[in-house]
Amino acid sequence: MIDARSEKMRGSLWRKPISGIAKIILLFYAIITLYPLYWLVISAFKSNQEFFNRPYSWPQHWQFDNITRAWDLGNMDRAVLNSTIVTISALLLTIVLGMLAAYVLARFPFKWSGVVKGLFLLGMLIPIHSTLVPLFIFMNKLGMLNTYWSLILPYTAFELPIAIFLGMAYIVSIPREIEEAAMIDGNGWWGIFGRIIFPLSLPIVATITILAFLRFWNDFSFALVFINSQALKTLPLSLSLFSDGFGTDYSLTMGAMFIAAIPTILIFLIFQEQIMKGMVAGSVKG
């Protein structure tokens, strides 16, 4: 008894300082990780002079006009509007078409269903950049470049596999009896999907939505290649041009980055559990 207790005490006496040191190292690591973001925020509110002379310090006079100037000069209102239109349209398409396909693939055994699943699985492995050139040529021929559709359709195409596989895994777990009951009540398949399956799948739809939102809202490569027109530039695209156009006005670019980064950071803070879980499901499947 006494031996066991003293051993236990020795253990905890040892463990405490070790875990204390580990905690300090971890905290240090977290500070290094977060510092670039902290630096972005404080720099967004400094003058260029202060940005250069006192890079680490808290802003002496908070310059909110960096944000407003960036908003005006960078046509950020237009960029935010474009990003919103493209993101919401692609989200709707991804969710509706993805969940419908997931329902069919989860519940209706048909001859080609294995092939179709394999094809979507393949889609997760395609490096999207290798499709930029052929898609550019294709859209050029169709006159689709510089339209919202030139972003909405590729976004949807590349997000569908993840949506379908997450949706399928979820729908499989819904008991079939519910569908049978709904069928007896006189619903067709469309009714069953719309009134039963889709509402019951809302938790996974939420996960798909958040993952897809982050991807669409942050996309750079498709926008870079398919959009030239000033009026259609999305947020990341106009941001990338900012750094060229206003070369030495550092705080202005920092202000623009602040505008672009805040929405996703807020979304993260609100939905972090769901985002982390979804990223795991999405990346392990991919």
Place this chain on the structure above:
Amino acid sequence: MPASLRSRSFVIMALLPALLIFIVFAIVPIFWSAYYGFFEWKGLGAAKLIGLDNYRMILEDHVFWRALKNNLILVVSAVIGQVSVALLLSLLLLKNTMFNRLMRSAVFLPMVLSTVVVGLIWGYIYHPQIGLLNQLLETLGLEAWRRPWLDDPKINMFAVSIPINWANIGPYLIIFIAALQNISSEIEDAAKIDGAIGWRKLFFVTLPMIWGTVVVTVILCISGSLKAFDHVIVMTRGGPAQSTELLATYMYNNTFTVYRYGYGSAVSTMIILISAVLIGLNHIITKRRG
């Protein structure tokens, strides 16, 4: 039977739109890029069929090989900087305490930023004159260490890889925590009874239990590093003198900067082939293990 007819038409109508968009915008382009790879084409005017010449030129193109080598540097740095660090952190942050949850969020947060924001912030951190890193070195009295981090061909690939690792470590951390939490408590208890604690437990019990996850994350690192594009376009555009060129940026620069559409398409096809080879290799290796 009318009922089965009805379900058949539902299957077609419900599946077709998704399948159509997916095939037209994700699958067909692969074949197109292989096809355009057989042509010499400036984007305007007539395309000239030149057979395998583009592909032959690629094999002799030292910039292509350099780009591939740079991609492989990113793979190695991702395995060290993302997988190993995430694994280490996940062992320390496994327990569900408040402190650990806050730590996980901190490590995960950069993940939600646009690649453009990541590239621009780090471009400023590395900036030769106004950059945070050089200013920090000066403050610390290490002026001799100051460098044009993104311009020096000896180090710029490593400088480029740090923001990519910074932004992508979060998902790996969460994947490892999920895998570690799945190890059943019975195995933990059995290991304890057998006297497996500390390092011994780590190497003989914990790591073998999550080995499958480690393999998957390495594969994700490989395919992720072959896709690398955005950060580099924003930070260096592949320069200076193509020292940070990657396969994807080389494809982009060939096509949209010097208008060699055929050659750019051929490079695209090579990216797909290289990915397929690596994924196939992984399939063989993991199958042998299982």
